[in-house]
Amino acid sequence: MRERISSDYPRPQFQRADAWYSLDGVWDFRFDDAGAGLRAHWYDAFPADARTIRVPFAYQTKASGIGVKEDHEVLWYRRSFTVDAECARGRRQLLHFEGSDYETRVWVNGAFIGSHTGAYSRFTFDITEAVRDGENTLTVRVKDTRSVEQARGKQSWRDEVYSVFYTPVSGIWKPVWLESVPETHLEAVRMVPDVVRKRVSFAFDAAIAPGDAGACTLEAEILFDEIPIRTVSLGLFQVHQELDVDLYTDRLAPSEELAAAWSPDHPQLYDVIFRIRKDGAVVDEVQSYFGLRDIRTERGWFLLNNQPLRLRMVLDQGYWEESLLTAPSDEALRADVEAIKRMGFNGVRIHQKTEDERFLYWCDRLGLAVWGETAACFAYSDASSGAFLTEWESIVKQYANHPSIVAWTPFNESWGIPDVAHARVQQDFVRSVVYRTKSLDPTRPVISNDGWEHVASDIFTIHDYTLDEDVIRRRYASIRETLYAGAPFLPGRPLLADGAAYEGQPIIISEYGGMGRAEDLTEPGSWGARVPGEDLLSRLEAVTRAFAESPAVAGYCLTQFTDVEQEKNGLLTIGREEKFPADEIRRINAVRSPAGL
Numbered sequence: 001m002r003e004r005i006s007s008d009y010p011r012p013q014f015q016r017a018d019a020w021y022s023l024d025g026v027w028d029f030r031f032d033d034a035g036a037g038l039r040a041h042w043y044d045a046f047p048a049d050a051r052t053i054r055v056p057f058a059y060q061t062k063a064s065g066i067g068v069k070e071d072h073e074v075l076w077y078r079r080s081f082t083v084d085a086e087c088a089r090g091r092r093q094l095l096h097f098e099g100s101d102y103e104t105r106v107w108v109n110g111a112f113i114g115s116h117t118g119a120y121s122r123f124t125f126d127i128t129e130a131v132r133d134g135e136n137t138l139t140v141r142v143k144d145t146r147s148v149e150q151a152r153g154k155q156s157w158r159d160e161v162y163s164v165f166y167t168p169v170s171g172i173w174k175p176v177w178l179e180s181v182p183e184t185h186l187e188a189v190r191m192v193p194d195v196v197r198k199r200v201s202f203a204f205d206a207a208i209a210p211g212d213a214g215a216c217t218l219e220a221e222i223l224f225d226e227i228p229i230r231t232v233s234l235g236l237f238q239v240h241q242e243l244d245v246d247l248y249t250d251r252l253a254p255s256e257e258l259a260a261a262w263s264p265d266h267p268q269l270y271d272v273i274f275r276i277r278k279d280g281a282v283v284d285e286v287q288s289y290f291g292l293r294d295i296r297t298e299r300g301w302f303l304l305n306n307q308p309l310r311l312r313m314v315l316d317q318g319y320w321e322e323s324l325l326t327a328p329s330d331e332a333l334r335a336d337v338e339a340i341k342r343m344g345f346n347g348v349r350i351h352q353k354t355e356d357e358r359f360l361y362w363c364d365r366l367g368l369a370v371w372g373e374t375a376a377c378f379a380y381s382d383a384s385s386g387a388f389l390t391e392w393e394s395i396v397k398q399y400a401n402h403p404s405i406v407a408w409t410p411f412n413e414s415w416g417i418p419d420v421a422h423a424r425v426q427q428d429f430v431r432s433v434v435y436r437t438k439s440l441d442p443t444r445p446v447i448s449n450d451g452w453e454h455v456a457s458d459i460f461t462i463h464d465y466t467l468d469e470d471v472i473r474r475r476y477a478s479i480r481e482t483l484y485a486g487a488p489f490l491p492g493r494p495l496l497a498d499g500a501a502y503e504g505q506p507i508i509i510s511e512y513g514g515m516g517r518a519e520d521l522t523e524p525g526s527w528g529a530r531v532p533g534e535d536l537l538s539r540l541e542a543v544t545r546a547f548a549e550s551p552a553v554a555g556y557c558l559t560q561f562t563d564v565e566q567e568k569n570g571l572l573t574i575g576r577e578e579k580f581p582a583d584e585i586r587r588i589n590a591v592r593s594p595a596g597l
């Protein structure tokens with residue numbers, strides 16, 4: 001079943017076999033620095049002096065065909081698409097944006113369809129009533145500001161890149177696509193595996209056409225390695241329904257039963273086909289998959305399938321030289337996952353962005369644990385906190401079915417919550433986000449504020465860029481010593497916010513290293529700890545060994561996978577060229593803890 005998932009389908013865990021097509025490619029494009037577009041009704045008549053842009057690449061990228069870095073707040077896009085009346089009859093036309101930064105408005109044939117605020121989650125418009133037979137015109141206006149109250153992550157809000165902040169990305173930066181679905185169709189399915197009970201639960205959300213409620217059935221056909229496991233069904237009576245499925249079977253040998261659980265070393269997946277039937281005929285069919293696995297934290301360990309897992313992660317900013325935050329291709333995403341695994345890491349921390357779902361698909365398929373994160377704001381207000389929570393909820397819902405995601409990380413280094421150590425209002429906001437995340441997804445741990453100033457966290461994370469192995473060994477000789485040290489990366493920042501307490505959570509060094517070859521860091525503004533190239537591997541091995549051999553540390557995350565613009569401290573260049581043999585990095589990652597992990 002898995003090989004039927006198209007290599008360019010933007011939503012690989014919820015795929016319909018046909019009746020969709022990509023709207024990526026060449027669009028008409030216009031900057032609107034004077035703010036004239038709305039007054040002049042550009043959604044009816046696009047300017048004659050428009051240029052072109054290649055979607056889904058931001059105008060700041062070379063891949064877009066424009067590649068200018070100056071700031072333009074308002075952007076307009078236009079392209080045509082064709083709808084066949086015969087094929088569209090009795091169906092809904094859905095327009096999907098995988099990501100558009102930041103305030104997006106959409107028109108079809110001059111009719112306003114809707115708007116969306118946010119940059120990192122998918123949003124969808126039903127454009128059925130606006131489309132017509134034959135050629136149609138899609139117009140998009142996007143506004144992206146330099147506001148620090150806007151979730152922007154590593155995108156610089158200055159006129160230049162500096163420190164650890166990079167070229168910003170504006171407008172459409174992820175795929176845009178059109179999907180034709182029947183009137184009665186599945187909108188979403190939440191899949192929650194239970195490895196202990198050997199079951200999976202499905203929560204279905206469906207759109208039901210008038211007269212179809214009670215006349216249709218929902219069906220789930222589950223397979224493992226092409227072996228049919230179970231087919232179950234229930235009547236479709238309302239828009240939300242749930243189903244719990246037993247996965248025990250005599251069709252798998254005992255050894256296959258044991259291997260059916262998902263882990264980075266054995267990324268086994270169950271395939272599932274969801275169908276809606278009416279009078280026995282298939283009305284809607286969606287292909288998906290899930291991983292049977294359990295994640296918990298207990299007695300200072302991160303547990304996967306009830307076994308301690310020492311996370312050996314690398315931090316990945318997800319930038320490319322010619323396309324910035326947008327991956328140049330699906331092959332590039334797969335190559336990144338393969339490169340990370342080749343170097344002996346079992347996990348990746350996607351930092352300050354939500355990566356393309358195709359990346360998570362390859363992590364699911366090839367076996368790589370992922371910390372789910374998003375971009376931060378850099379100031380706190382009622383408006384910024386409200387917008388952040390709204391989009392974070394969308395992100396958790398969108399990505400929750402991916403077995404590779406093993407933790408949620410809504411906040412990093414107090415960005416967007418600068419006074420959280422002492423301000424009760426910001427602490428309450430963080431708690432609200434943590435507990436809202438748990439209510440949406442009770443199956444994964446949540447990190448309240450990665451790095452320091454923890455409020456209510458399932459994993460106790462610390463950022464420590466110390467390069468002296470003796471200091472590291474003293475600092476992490478015991479949990480007591482670790483807590484006493486405070487936040488080593490930023491002296492004066494406590495590890496715990498006022499009123500919070502350490503409660504036995506796993507301690508993970510979620511950022512360390514940050515070393516670059518001294519010869520790569522000679523230009524003004526270059527960022528990275530300068531270490532002579534011939535000494536870098538031995539220094540990396542020393543600090544990694546010190547963390548790995550600590551009885552207090554349950555895992556680590558190295559900064560970082562690739563260089564990003566002026567930050568040249570990656571294991572690879574931004575062009576994905578190895579600075580060091582992958583086997584050498586793998587050997588360093590092979591160091592085990594006193595417990596043998």
